[in-house]
Amino acid sequence: MMSGAISxxxxxxLAGLRVVDMTDDLGRFGTKLLAESGAQVVRAAGRGERxxxxxxxxxxxxxxxxxxxxxxxKHKVDLDLDTTTGRDNYRALSARAxxxxxxxxxxxxxxxxxxxxxxxxxxxxxxxISLTPYGxxxxxxxxxxxxxxxxxxxxxxxxxGMPDQPLNSWGGxxxxxxGFAAAxxxxxxxxxxxxxxxxxxxxxxxxxxxxxxxxNLFFQYFYDDVLPxxxxxxxxxxxxxxxxxxxxxxxxxxxxxxxTPQAEQLIDWMxxxxxxxxKPFVGLPVEELLxxxxxxxxxxxxxxxxxxxGAMFAEGQARHIAFGxxxxxxxxxDNPQYExxxxxDKSHPAGNEAAGPSVKLPARLVRYQGTxxxxxxxxxxxxxxxxxxxxxWPERPAEPVVGSxxxxxxxxxxxxxxxx
Numbered sequence: 001m002m003s004g005a006i007s008x009x010x011x012x013x014l015a016g017l018r019v020v021d022m023t024d025d026l027g028r029f030g031t032k033l034l035a036e037s038g039a040q041v042v043r044a045a046g047r048g049e050r051x052x053x054x055x056x057x058x059x060x061x062x063x064x065x066x067x068x069x070x071x072x073x074k075h076k077v078d079l080d081l082d083t084t085t086g087r088d089n090y091r092a093l094s095a096r097a098x099x100x101x102x103x104x105x106x107x108x109x110x111x112x113x114x115x116x117x118x119x120x121x122x123x124x125x126x127x128x129i130s131l132t133p134y135g136x137x138x139x140x141x142x143x144x145x146x147x148x149x150x151x152x153x154x155x156x157x158x159x160x161g162m163p164d165q166p167l168n169s170w171g172g173x174x175x176x177x178x179g180f181a182a183a184x185x186x187x188x189x190x191x192x193x194x195x196x197x198x199x200x201x202x203x204x205x206x207x208x209x210x211x212x213x214x215x216n217l218f219f220q221y222f223y224d225d226v227l228p229x230x231x232x233x234x235x236x237x238x239x240x241x242x243x244x245x246x247x248x249x250x251x252x253x254x255x256x257x258x259x260t261p262q263a264e265q266l267i268d269w270m271x272x273x274x275x276x277x278x279k280p281f282v283g284l285p286v287e288e289l290l291x292x293x294x295x296x297x298x299x300x301x302x303x304x305x306x307x308x309x310g311a312m313f314a315e316g317q318a319r320h321i322a323f324g325x326x327x328x329x330x331x332x333x334d335n336p337q338y339e340x341x342x343x344x345d346k347s348h349p350a351g352n353e354a355a356g357p358s359v360k361l362p363a364r365l366v367r368y369q370g371t372x373x374x375x376x377x378x379x380x381x382x383x384x385x386x387x388x389x390x391x392x393w394p395e396r397p398a399e400p401v402v403g404s405x406x407x408x409x410x411x412x413x414x415x416x417x418x419x420x
Contacts (some may be wrong), residue, residue, distance in 0.1 A: 004053045006036060006068070009150075011038055011215035011371070011372060011373060011374045012015050012036075012037045012038020012039075012368070012371055012372070012373040012374065013037055013040040013045065013368050013371040013373075014034060014037040015038040015039075015190065016038075016040070016372075017038070017039040017040065017098055017099070018035065018039070018042075018096060018098045018099070018204075018289060019034050019035075019039050019040065019041045019042065019097065019099045019100075019101065019186070020032060020042055020079075020090070020093050020094060020097045020099070020100045020205075020414060021041050021042060021043035021074060021101060022047075022079060022090075022100060022101065022102035022103065022104065022105050023048070023101055023102065023103045023131070023179070023182075024048050025048045025066075025147075025175055025179055026103045026133075026145075026175045026206060027101055027102075027103045027129075027131045027177070027178060027179045027182050028047075028048050028070045028071075028175075028179060029070065029175065029176040029178075029179030029180060029183075030069075030101055030129075030131075030175050030178070030179030030180060030181070030183035030186070030211050031074065031101055031179070031183070031369055032071070032072075032074075033179070033180065033183045033365060034099075034183055034186065034397075035072075035073045035074050035375060036073065036364045036365065036373060037364070037368075038371070038373060038374070039167075039371035040075070040099045040393075041073070041074040041075065041096075042074070042075045042076075042077055042093060042389060043071060043076050043077070044076075044077065044078075044079035044080070044103065045072040045076045045077060045079070045080075045383045046079055046080070046295065046375035048066065048070065049064075049066050049302065050063065050064035050065075050066060050067055050114055051063075051065035051066025051067060051068075051394045052064055052065045052066075053070070054066075054233025054359070055311065056066065056116065057140040057356040058349065058356055058357055058358060059349065059357055059378075060269045061328075061381070062349060062378050062379050062380075062381055063071055063370065063378075063379040064379070066357055067344060067379040068347070068359055068361065068378065068379055069273075069361070071379040071380075072241075072347060072361070072376050072378055072379055073374070073376070074379070075380060075384055075389065076380045076381075076382070076384060077089060077093070077383050077384055077385075077386050077389065078383050078386070079093075080111055081104075081108075081109075081114065087112060087114060089180065089386040091114070091119070091122075092144055092387075092390050093389065093390065093393075094114075094119045094123060094126060095119070095121070095122040095123050095395075096124070096390055096393035096394070096395065096396075097126075097392075097393070098125070098126070098127065098190055098193075098396075099129065099186045099189065099190060100116075100119075100126065100127070100128045100129065101129045101131065101183075102128065102129070102130055102131070102181050102413050103131050103132065103184060103196070104130070104143070105132070106130075106132050106135075106136045106141045106142065107136075107142075113130075113263040115201075115202075116128040116130075116199075116200075119197055119245050123185065123199060123394060124197065124199060125193040125194075125197060125198065125199045126199040127186060127189030127192075127193055127194075127196055127199045127200055127201075127202070127318045128199070128200075128201050128202065129185050129186050129204060130184045130201060130202065130203055130204060130208065131178055131179075131181075131182045131204045131206060131209060132204070132205065133145035133149075133150065133204075133205070133206050134205055134206070134207045135203055135204075135205035135207070135208070136203045137203075142209070145206065145329075146318060147153050147168070147172045147173075147174045147175045148168050148174075150174040150175065150178075150206050150207065150210050151168045151174045151210065152166075152168075152282065153168060153207055153210070154206075154207055154209075154210025154211045154213070154214070155169070155210070155211055155217070156169060156210060156213070158215060158233075158235070159198075159217060159235060160215060160237055161237070162236075162237055163234065163235045163236070164198075166176075167236075169420070174206070174210050175206070177206075177209050177213050177375055178204070178206040178209050178210075179318070180211045182204055185202045185204055186202075186417065188410055189202055191409060191413075192377070192407065192408075192410075192411075194408035195407070195411075195412075196407065197398075197401045197403065205389040211298060212253075214407070215388045216241070217233050220233055220241070221233075228243055228367050231287065234266035238256075239343055240348060243259050243293045243297065244259060244260055244293055244297070245257075245258045245260075246301075247257075248295055248300070248301045248304050249327060250304040250305065250307065250308055250309040250312050251305055251306065251307050251308050251309075252308045252309060253308060253310065253325065253326065254309055254323075254325075254326040255312050255313060255316075255323050255324065255325055255326065255411035256324035256326065257297070257300045257301070257304065257323060258288055258297055259289070259293075259297075259300065260322060261322065261416075262320075263281070263286075263289055263296070265319050265320060265321055265403075266300065266319075267281050267282055268319065268322050269303070269315075269319055269321070270299055270300070270302075270303050270355060273303065273306055275299055275302050276301060276304050277295070277298065278296075278299040278302075278303075281296055281299070283296075288321065289293070291331070291418060302328075309325045309326065310325060312325075326369070332358065341365060343362060343363060344360055344361065344362060345360075345361060345362075345363040345364075345375055345376050346359065346360055346361070346375075346376070347359045347361055347375065347376040347377060347378050348360040348378075349378045353362050359376075359378070362375075363376065369392075
């Protein structure tokens with residue numbers, strides 16, 4: 001992969017899927033997900049933040065932390081749409097691609113003659129995902145945004161943090177929501193195009209994606225007449241709206257505490273170690289415990305102060321109590337459960353362990369029983385020749401049209417839902 005040549009034997013369930021990545025940090029996570037499941041992703045060079053430098057100079061020459069995380073295994077080409085070469089390259093790739101995911105300003109591609117309707121003449125099956133802050137049309141279409149603004153406009157910051165201090169999600173999570181939705185829309189569009197022989201343009205609004213991610217708060221607003229909760233949820237730190245989940249300090253460190261799903265074991269533990277405030281809760285039915293939840297949680301906070309976070313977490317696990325330790329990145333990287341589950345893997349710039357330093361990365365998001373995916377790959381430094389890629393992307397043969405115009409992209413898909 002370091003040479004940039006497209007693998008002759010791509011692996012993964014999306015092997016053979018051709019993706020043109022025209023995203024910036026908004027949407028970048030979506031093309032990462034497609035790449036790590038085997039899609040051949042060709043990314044426009046020079047887009048997105050580099051991130052913090054890598055500690056090893058040999059690794060940092062290939063890219064910063066965000067390059068390693070988002071762009072490993074992708075191919076890089078010159079797709080600068082301000083240049084003739086970049087526009088020509090974009091047309092050449094789009095003529096052979098299955099999917100384009102782009103985050104261009106609404107209207108810009110049309111101004112350049114490079115929008116979906118301009119490209120489907122050469123490639124009728126092309127699916128284009130247009131991910132923008134507020135959608136392609138409407139009064140906010142030309143507004144600029146950021147991860148922070150997306151969190152505020154989408155409602156996340158109305159819920160997070162303390163009453164006088166909202167707190168944005170760490171790690172660009174609002175943009176990641178958008179990228180995740182873009183990947184899902186891309187696969188739905190490809191499925192549709194393979195059924196109907198016709199591609200489509202998907203207009204995806206980050207604002208709508210983020211607004212749809214705030215769990216039960218819409219229901220709290222709409223059904224305040226039947227829920228024992230205020231119509232407008234208030235910021236209250238880590239305390240969950242039900243009052244039964246909280247991150248609290250231990251003797252050292254912090255622990256997520258809850259008396260659910262069974263409070264009896266937790267109450268017995270508190271009594272064992274001498275937490276007198278827990279004694280009134282022994283033997284109480286669930287209904288009474290719910291009525292006195294603030295008192296019970298106060299007793300649990302006393303328990304935490306008797307030992308360190310790691311010890312409290314381990315003892316909670318041994319007693320089948322749903323505690324969770326708040327770990328640092330270094331602790332999470334050495335977490336024995338994550339090691340056992342093979343959550344991490346290593347990326348080696350030269351393709352083998354003996355060639356120098358490696359980067360420890362979370363392994364693939366999804367594992368597939370019948371279609372194993374490859375190991376994490378490093379980012380590519382030098383742009384490749386678009387002609388070489390196009391030469392390995394032959395024209396798709398015409399397929400019989402199975403579906404009809406107007407079908408929804410997942411029409412006919414059968415799902416059994418056993419989730420909670």
